Amino acid sequence: MEDGWARNLRDGKSVVVHIVPLYEGTSKRPYRINVTWRVNGKEEFRDFSNESKGKPRDR
Structure with missing residues (x-):
């Protein structure tokens, strides 16, 4: 992308990008990221899930 x-x-070409992170409650980690962009006026959109894939780190 x-x-x-x-x-x-x-x-x-003209490229304009708008990225919007979406948060739940007081979490500092976005659970989704929406990306909208325009190239010479033609708009496209993509939605990304941002879930943790690994196991929690030991502290």
Whole structure:
């Protein structure tokens, strides 16, 4: 996705990106990240889940 934005910028196209992290309660870790971008006015959207995949670290 980011490589595509970079390619479009190198080609002289207009690229606008809007990233919105979504949080639950008082958590500092977003549970979802919504990304909307426009290349020369054509809008696209992607929604990412941001769940922890590993086991908790021992302290």
